[in-house]
Amino acid sequence: MYACSKFVSTPSLVKSTSQLLSHPLSSVVLKQPETLTDRSLSSLAVSCLLTSLVPSHSFQTSTISRDINTAAKFIGAGAAVIGVASSGAGIGTVFGRLVIGYARDTSLKRQLFSYTLLGFALWEALELFCLMEVFLILFAL
Secondary structure (H helix, E strand, O other), X not given: OHHHHHHHOOXXXXXXHHHHHHOOHHHHHOOOOOOOOHHHHHHHHHHHHXXXXXXXXXXXXXXXXXXXXXXXXXXXXXXXXXXXXXXXXXXXXXXXXXXXXXXXXXXXXXXXXXXXXXXXXXXXXHHHHHHHHHHHHHHOO
């Protein structure tokens, strides 16, 4: 412990450390090697110490960000497809009600059929809007 404290408190090391810290780290690391003197050895030790604190690999946030965006697109598109599936259920309900209404009163055939076509058109429009939203999410963003 005493030897470490004696090495750290050496005046040449303190001077070279303060000089190294006053320069940018890239100029310290990329500096050409010089002849080995007492001063250059201490500055080399400090520069090795400083470069060991800097991480040697960089984070690839762009790839992770792209993966998150792609996953969000697929989740949004999957949620929008629910509207297409519910539209199919709605169209089935409309035509099922037509059959039930026609079975109760056959004289209302023409009026029930026009209401059924109106309901079918509205449900089909809802399905097309949901499908358009799916394609916009997947391909426009």
